[in-house]
Amino acid sequence: MKKTLVIVAHPNLTTSVINKTWKDRLIQETDITVHDLYAKYPNGNIDVAYEQQLLLEHERIVFQFPFYWYSSPSLLKEWQDVVLTYGWAYGSEGTKLRGKEFMLAISTGGPEAAYQAGGYNLFSMSELTKPFQATSNLTGMRFLPTFTKQxxxxLTDEQVRESAEELVRHLKLNY
Ligand SMILES: Cc1cc2nc3c(=O)[nH]c(=O)nc-3n(C[C@H](O)[C@H](O)[C@H](O)COP(=O)(O)O)c2cc1C
Known part of the structure; x- marks a missing residue:
């Protein structure tokens, strides 16, 4: 299995159902490093060198988060702004992420039917996550199929537990 880094971005895991279940399950996997962004940086001051080192040590990078306003919680956006720097992640000399794989694991409040043409959110998850795909492209990473639970x-407790097993299987697939 590819050495995988899962960056979890949930501002309040104590009230979370699904992202907490996913995180607790992923921690049991030896080939997966689980990195809880809000726990590491309660004041929002991201250690850029530490984050870049973590990225270098892994081949598959995953962002796990609840969908907030059709995107990620804000600390993950801040993380992108400060960690994915010019000359490191992009630009002619910014090649550090090149050749890695990138994936999203997202939970949404809205049901699957809402995320399509004619549904009340108008757009598909594929359309709404295009900025992540573009970032993956610019940094030279291969964008893998997104895992979503909508x-x-x-969901029943059993379905939540089963979704964690589905996520593990999804993360371990070769694409
Ligand atoms: C600030 C905020 C914004 C949200 N925006 C969306 C949204 O744009 N689309 C959606 O389907 N659900 C939205 N939700 C619902 C969350 O995605 C949902 O509660 C979350 O995925 C549940 O995961 P958890 O059990 O780990 O907290 C939002 C929730 C909050 C608190």
């Missing part, structure tokens, strides 16, 4: 409010 309509999470309506």
């Amino acid at each position: 309509g999470v409010r309506f």
Whole structure:
């Protein structure tokens, strides 16, 4: 299995159902490093050198987060702004992420049917996550199929647990 880094971005895991379940499950996997961004940086001051080193040590990079306003929680956006620097992640000399793989694991409140033409959110998850795909492209990473679990409010405890197993399987696939 590819050495995998899962960057978890949830501002309040104590009230989380699905992202907490996913995180607790992923921690049991020896080939997966789980990095809880809000726990590491409660004041929002990101250690750029530390984050870049973590990225270098892994081949598959995963962002795991609850969908907030059709994107990620804000600390993950801040992380992108400060960690993916010119001359490191992009630009003619910025080749450090080149050849790695990149993936998203997202939970949404809205159900699957809402995320399509004619659905109440109008756009598909594929369309709404294009900025992540573009970032992956610019930094030379291969964008892998996104893992989504939707309509999470309506899931039973059993379905939540099963989604964690599905996520593990998804993360371990060769694409
Ligand atoms: C600030 C905020 C913004 C949200 N925006 C969206 C959204 O744009 N689309 C959506 O489907 N759900 C949205 N939700 C619902 C969350 O995605 C949902 O509660 C979350 O995926 C549940 O995961 P958890 O159990 O780990 O907290 C939002 C929730 C909050 C608190």
